[in-house]
Amino acid sequence: MSEVRARFSFNQATAKYWPIPELVAGCLAAGVSQLGLWREETLEHGLDKTATLMRESxxxxxSLCRGGFFQTxxxxxxxxxxxxxxxxLGAPVLVLVSGGLPDGSRDVDAARAxxxxxxxxxxxxxxxxxxxxxxxxxHPMYCSDRCVVSSLGQALDLAAPHPVETVGVVVDTYHIWWDDQVWAQIARAGREERIACFQVADWATPLPEGVLLGRALPGDGCxxxxxxxxxxxxxxxxxxIEVEVFNAEVWARPGPEILDRTLSGYLAHVD
Known part of the structure; x- marks a missing residue:
């Protein structure tokens, strides 16, 4: 097994409707050793139950997603x-999605501050x-309502005043692939030791209605x-390396099929 394959983590969001016990069993059967979890599904199953299941498995x-939404x-x-x-849960990283503009505000700078x-x-x-x-x-299309942090450079600037061991950034291909500064900012994130999480998803074209579900499995986008x-x-x-995909067509498939297709796409296009 290559080092890159050994780093593969299946993010729970990619198989949104796969119950946690079946998800865990499916990962073990497929030789997958890592999972990214989401708060809603974890709490629905039971926080302590999920933590015990993860330890025993x-x-x-x-990672755990998500915190943030600081406008609330x-x-x-x-x-x-x-x-x-x-x-x-034993998650070393809590992903923060900052949230959008406060109600009635147009001041993006103040929201980022x-x-x-x-x-x-x-x-x-x-x-x-x-x-x-x-x-x-x-991605900037989410700035008004979901996340006023729109580039890796902005995330690094926000992280900079805080201890590196406690505050880092997420490199998520779906959200930053378009940025002509992204390669320099990834190098900067490395120099500053700020990369806390790396997430992979492809960009589907054309986007479906409701852009939140526009992520594609590795190899199915651009x-x-x-x-x-x-x-x-x-x-x-x-x-x-987490694969995290929100896509209604993907979610409609059986969990084991989603995992198999995710892993094959990862090996062909990320490894």
Whole structure:
């Protein structure tokens, strides 16, 4: 098994409707040793039940998604809960999606500044819990309502004032493949030791109605996925490589089929 294949992590979102016990069993049967988890599904199954299942199965949790949404009134308490959940699950990384503009606001600069301040308020709790906060930039089309952090450079700037062991960034191919500065920013992220999570998804063309579900399995879109993997490798990142896809057509398939197709696409286009 190659080093890159051994780094493969199956993100739970790719098989959204696969119940957690079956998901775990399917990963073990396929020789997959790592999973990225989501809070909603984990809480629905039961946080402690999921944590026990993961420990007993031997599967590693590579990340928990998600915290963030700092424009909401309860962001502080909600993110502290998310940090605690990550610690319970043994997830070393909590992915943060910053959230969009506050209601009635058009001030993107102020919203981004608030994200940095909010993360700073969470750092002591994250450090005590042993969880690294990972700022994820999303494609600019999500800026108004989901994420005012739109580029890897912006994410790195927000992470910079905070301890490197507690705050990093997410490199997600789906969201940053378009950016002509992305290769320089990946190299910068490596120099600054900020890459906390690497996620892979292809860009489907044309986008389906409802752009949230526009991710495609590796090889089914237009992104140079292997180039991204080689770039993060060159930047010194040796951690898990999660495949995370939101796609209604993919979700409609049986879980084992989704996993098999995800792994084959990964081996052909990322490894």
């Amino acid at each position: 031997g599967l590693a949790v590579t 009134p309860d962001w502080y308490d909600e993110n502290r809960r998310a940090i605690d959940e990550a610690a319970t 608030h994200v940095g301040d909010a993360i700073g308020e969470l750092v002591p709790h994250a450090r005590a819990a042993g969880v690294r906060l990972a700022i994820e930039p999303l 992104v140079e996925l292997r180039r991204f993997r080689e770039a993060v490798d060159a930047a010194g990142y040796r951690g898990p």
